[in-house]
Amino acid sequence: MNTDLPTSSDVRRTLPSVDQILNWPIIHELTKHHGRSLTKQIISDELSRLRANSEPCDPDQFVERVQQQLHALLAPSLRKVFNLTGTVLHTNLGRAPLPEEAISAMCDVARGASNLEFDLAKGKRGDRDSHVEDWLCRLTGAEAATVVNNNAAAVLLTLNTLAKGKEVLVSRGELVEIGGAFRVPDIMRRAQAKLHEVGTTNRTHLRDYAEAISSKTGLLMTIHASNYAIQGFTASVPEAQIAQVAHEQGLPYAIDLGSGSLIDMRQWGLPYEPTPMDSIANGADLITFSGDKLLGGPQAGIIVGKRALIDKLKKNPLKRALRCDKVTLAALEAVLKLYAHPENLAARLPSLRWLSRPQHDIRQQVNRLLPLFQAWAGDVAQASVIDVMGQIGSGSLPVERLPSSAIALQPTAGKRGANKQLQRLQSALMKLPVPVIGRLHDGRLLLDLRCLDEEQLLIDQLQARPFT
Numbered sequence: 001m002n003t004d005l006p007t008s009s010d011v012r013r014t015l016p017s018v019d020q021i022l023n024w025p026i027i028h029e030l031t032k033h034h035g036r037s038l039t040k041q042i043i044s045d046e047l048s049r050l051r052a053n054s055e056p057c058d059p060d061q062f063v064e065r066v067q068q069q070l071h072a073l074l075a076p077s078l079r080k081v082f083n084l085t086g087t088v089l090h091t092n093l094g095r096a097p098l099p100e101e102a103i104s105a106m107c108d109v110a111r112g113a114s115n116l117e118f119d120l121a122k123g124k125r126g127d128r129d130s131h132v133e134d135w136l137c138r139l140t141g142a143e144a145a146t147v148v149n150n151n152a153a154a155v156l157l158t159l160n161t162l163a164k165g166k167e168v169l170v171s172r173g174e175l176v177e178i179g180g181a182f183r184v185p186d187i188m189r190r191a192q193a194k195l196h197e198v199g200t201t202n203r204t205h206l207r208d209y210a211e212a213i214s215s216k217t218g219l220l221m222t223i224h225a226s227n228y229a230i231q232g233f234t235a236s237v238p239e240a241q242i243a244q245v246a247h248e249q250g251l252p253y254a255i256d257l258g259s260g261s262l263i264d265m266r267q268w269g270l271p272y273e274p275t276p277m278d279s280i281a282n283g284a285d286l287i288t289f290s291g292d293k294l295l296g297g298p299q300a301g302i303i304v305g306k307r308a309l310i311d312k313l314k315k316n317p318l319k320r321a322l323r324c325d326k327v328t329l330a331a332l333e334a335v336l337k338l339y340a341h342p343e344n345l346a347a348r349l350p351s352l353r354w355l356s357r358p359q360h361d362i363r364q365q366v367n368r369l370l371p372l373f374q375a376w377a378g379d380v381a382q383a384s385v386i387d388v389m390g391q392i393g394s395g396s397l398p399v400e401r402l403p404s405s406a407i408a409l410q411p412t413a414g415k416r417g418a419n420k421q422l423q424r425l426q427s428a429l430m431k432l433p434v435p436v437i438g439r440l441h442d443g444r445l446l447l448d449l450r451c452l453d454e455e456q457l458l459i460d461q462l463q464a465r466p467f468t
């Protein structure tokens with residue numbers, strides 16, 4: 001046996017104790033900045049690791065590892081990224097960016113007390129919906145409105161309030177799953193409502209609804225199949241006709257619009273998206289839609305419609321469980337007020353500014369940044385400019401695409417190495433201080449610049465950290 005080498009039990013015996021290490025001057029400084037308990041946990045984990053590997057303790061290395069781990073643990077997990085995917089309202093990347101008006105309103109109420117549920121005119125308890133209800137009614141023409149955490153919650157609350165223990169008639173063609181595991185039949189079950197499918201996947205007629213109505217029916221519902229389209233031999237029933245059939249039988253009619261826009265998007269060259277105003281005009285009693293899709297606001301579920309039904313929703317204990325917080329309401333109020341001045345909207349609402357950005361403008365930016373990306377990638381990839389099709393995202397009309405322009409990074413390696421290089425390029429971009437998210441397509445990494453606002457920040461970090 002070679003007695004010169006330390007055995008594992010020697011190493012264990014020579015390891016310093018947690019308390020000894022806490023007294024090292026540098027570590028002591030760290031505890032002042034980051035707290036004793038967190039630093040102590042990391043030291044103790046690090047010692048366990050050395051013990052398990054029978055490694056001796058090198059003080060310099062030890063301190064460095066503790067610093068690294070503190071840094072990694074304390075760095076924010078939720079942080080901003082560059083969305084260069086070409087999908088504007090990207091659910092995985094936080095959907096709608098908020099306008100400055102909303103951000104500043106959020107900060108104001110976040111810092112201290114607010115009149116969230118306090119009526120300043122009467123000096124008594126108020127209703128948190130009051131901050132947005134009036135504007136929702138003004139903008140949509142509805143009698144009343146309420147808000148919950150997201151549109152899935154809005155649908156849940158609507159179903160549970162109007163159709164608990166009853167049947168809900170829905171066209172078979174609308175029994176969809178929408179991104180993020182929102183499945184109509186599942187929500188229906190959770191709301192304790194019974195789904196009654198009418199018609200067929202591709203064709204549903206008015207008589208299908210009329211024949212399905214019975215004493216068990218509680219609600220007729222239309223779900224805007226936002227993330228797919230049925231094409232070919234199809235038929236669906238106009239909202240106005242479903243409303244008429246429902247009302248003849250004294251039943252309510254609800255429409256889940258999903259995205260729902262408060263203005264006609266065609267004025268910015270975008271595809272038409274159904275609006276709550278249209279649905280109200282067609283006779284719907286309740287309409288639900290998201291706050292952070294085309295509306296361009298915070299995550300919220302908006303419900304507008306008949307006063308008597310909104311009052312019922314507000315009395316459901318589920319409303320209490322699904323209500324929005326003050327920060328969301330502050331942002332939503334600010335965003336709704338931007339709609340008072342539609343002519344200015346594209347300038348002030350970042351989601352609409354991105355959605356309506358002309359291709360030639362994006363292409364100019366792409367041309368400007370092409371040399372930067374080529375320099376960043378070095379000889380690992382060839383950068384070029386290509387025209388691409390982007391998407392609105394969040395289930396809005398998937399068949400409609402946004403003409404855009406992108407930088408394409410094509411690996412220079414041969415077929416076998418190319419895939420690896422592509423992945424390394426992608427991962428290097430995601431490791432930047434503000435991660436850059438592109439999309440892989442056809443052996444290339446595409447960086448669609450439609451949503452790039454902070455150009456200088458991108459330039460600085462690419463220059464600071466070249467790939468090669």
Ligand SMILES: *Cc1c(COP(=O)(O)O)cnc(C)c1O
Pocket residue numbers: 150151152153155178180182223224225226227256257258259289290291300301394395
């Ligand atoms: C997106 C969507 C939902 C879910 O809305 P969230 O705000 O994501 O909860 C529900 N219904 C339809 C039709 C949708 O498009």
